[in-house]
Structure formats: structure tokens, C-alpha cells
Amino acid sequence: MGFAETFKALSDPVRRDILGLLKKERLSAGEIGSHFDMTGATISYHLGILKKAGLVFESREKNFIYYQLNTSVVEEVMLWLSELKGDDSDAEKE
Amino acid sequence: MGFAETFKALSDPVRRDILGLLKKERLSAGEIGSHFDMTGATISYHLGILKKAGLVFESREKNFIYYQLNTSVVEEVMLWLSELKGDDSDAEKE
DNA sequence: TATGTATTTAGAAAATTTTCTAAATACTAT
DNA sequence: ATAGTATTTAGAAAATTTTCTAAATACATA
Numbered sequence: 001m002g003f004a005e006t007f008k009a010l011s012d013p014v015r016r017d018i019l020g021l022l023k024k025e026r027l028s029a030g031e032i033g034s035h036f037d038m039t040g041a042t043i044s045y046h047l048g049i050l051k052k053a054g055l056v057f058e059s060r061e062k063n064f065i066y067y068q069l070n071t072s073v074v075e076e077v078m079l080w081l082s083e084l085k086g087d088d089s090d091a092e093k094e
Numbered sequence: 095m096g097f098a099e100t101f102k103a104l105s106d107p108v109r110r111d112i113l114g115l116l117k118k119e120r121l122s123a124g125e126i127g128s129h130f131d132m133t134g135a136t137i138s139y140h141l142g143i144l145k146k147a148g149l150v151f152e153s154r155e156k157n158f159i160y161y162q163l164n165t166s167v168v169e170e171v172m173l174w175l176s177e178l179k180g181d182d183s184d185a186e187k188e
Numbered sequence: 189t190a191t192g193t194a195t196t197t198a199g200a201a202a203a204t205t206t207t208c209t210a211a212a213t214a215c216t217a218t
Numbered sequence: 219a220t221a222g223t224a225t226t227t228a229g230a231a232a233a234t235t236t237t238c239t240a241a242a243t244a245c246a247t248a
Contacts, residue, residue: 004107011105012206013098023178029225042207044226063215063224071179078179081172084117085165106236123195136237138196157194157245 006077009053014038015046019069022056026068097174100167103147108132109140113163116150120162 009015018032033043047067050056054073058065103109112126127137141161144150148167152159 003110004105007101007105007110008205011098011101014206016097016101019178023180030223033225038206039208040225041209041227045206048226060215065225069178074175074179078172078175081168081175084113084163085168085172086117102235108236124193127195132236133238134195135197135239139236142196154245159195
């Protein structure tokens with residue numbers, strides 16, 4: 001997976017807003033898009049990046065693709081930050 | 095400050111590596127640079143971005159500028175992620 | 189003051205990212 | 219099979235980011 005991809009994904013405001021929407025409930029690509037003033041193609045691009053970063057996953061249903069937050073990857077990022085801080089509640093490599 | 099700047103700063107591998115170096119001790123710009131295969135000017139550029147994001151601060155001493163990790167901003171980022179996850183240990187806006 | 193070391197700033201090239209339009213794919217339902 | 223809705227893919231333009239070289243600034247000391 002890699003933190004490079006994950007932090008990169010988190011670095012864009014549109015993508016952070018998308019994650020914020022998905023905090024409450026899963027949403028279809030179209031529902032997500034309706035919150036932004038950009039084309040569906042652009043939203044699809046952002047969803048692809050979030051998906052590659054592991055921050056969301058999709059489930060297909062009828063004609064729709066629903067996206068939902070993957071909290072476990074959010075947790076991994078928090079762990080990285082926690083280790084950076086020196087919060088040594090977890091293993092510290094070498 | 096803004097999460098945009100902070101996540102953007104965290105999104106680059108060189109900058110994450112710099113933060114990793116600063117985890118143990120404060121280092122001068124030159125000492126930081128010696129760990130990378132890039133010019134001092136480029137390192138300075140990255141340090142500027144980390145500084146603007148609030149992730150590091152500097153202290154000038156003699157001829158040197160020392161950089162150190164600002165753990166409080168790391169904590170703010172963790173809080174943002176924690177709220178995204180729904181970890182409601184802290185206030186939830188509206 | 190003159191010289192040397194440490195670091196940043198300026199300007200430009202190369203690479204990457206974000207966005208759009210148009211076309212393609214996928215699935216539904218008539 | 220046809221038409222309609224939902225979403226993605228392709229290709230290109232615009233914007234941003236990363237890196238370099240060369241020059242500038244800052245400070246220290248001989």
C-alpha cells in the first residue's frame with residue numbers, strides 16, 4: 001500500500017471532503033459528485049486515487065457504485081503519526 | 095494553519111523522511127541535507143514547506159539553523175483522522 | 189575588512205497533478 | 219434489441235510541484 005500513496009491521497013482538499021462525506025454513510029459516485037462543482041469524470045478520478053490509497057472501497061449494486069470509508073487505513077496513518085511523535089505504545093523498529 | 099498545507103507537506107516522501115530524522119533530535123539544515131542526494135537548495139525548499147505547515151520550527155544558532163519536529167501539529171493531524179474515523183472522544187462539530 | 193561556511197532566494201526546466209470534453213463501458217428496464 | 223442512467227477511461231490543457239544552477243544573504247572569525 002505505502003504511505004506515499006495514502007498521504008498523497010489525503011493531500012487534496014476535494015479528496016478530504018469526499019472522505020468527510022463518507023464518514024456518515026456510504027454514497028454512490030453520483031451522490032458524491034452532487035456535492036461538488038466539478039464533472040463526474042473528475043470525481044471519478046479522485047475516487048480512483050482514494051481507492052488506490054486504500055482509503056475507500058467500493059461495492060457495486062444495480063447500476064450504482066457505492067463508496068465507503070476504510071477506517072483501517074485511517075488507523076494505519078494514525079499509527080505512523082503516533083510513532084513519529086514518539087508515542088511508543090507500539091513497537092519501534094530497530 | 096490549515097490541514098491542506100499540513101497534509102500537502104506530509105504527502106512528499108522526502109519531507110516524511112526529514113520528519114523521521116527529526117524524530118530523534120534536532121538537526122541543522124546541512125545535517126539534514128547530508129542524508130539526501132539533492133542540493134541544499136532543494137532541501138531548503140522542503141524545509142520551507144514543512145515550516146509553513148507548522149510541522150517543524152527552527153532555531154538559529156551561530157552560523158546554523160536547527161530544525162525540530164513540532165509534535166503538537168502532528169497531534170492535530172491525528173485528531174483530524176480520529177474524527178474522520180468516528181472516534182468521538184472529542185467534540186464533534188454540529 | 190576580507191574570507192569562508194551555512195543557508196536561502198530567484199528563475200527556469202522537467203515532472204506530476206488536476207481538470208475538462210468526448211467517448212466508452214456497464215448495467216437496467218422497456 | 220433499444221434506450222436510458224451511472225460511471226469510468228482517454229487525451230489534452232492548465233496549474234502546481236519538484237528539482238537544479240547561480241546568485242544573494244547571514245553570520246563568524248582571522
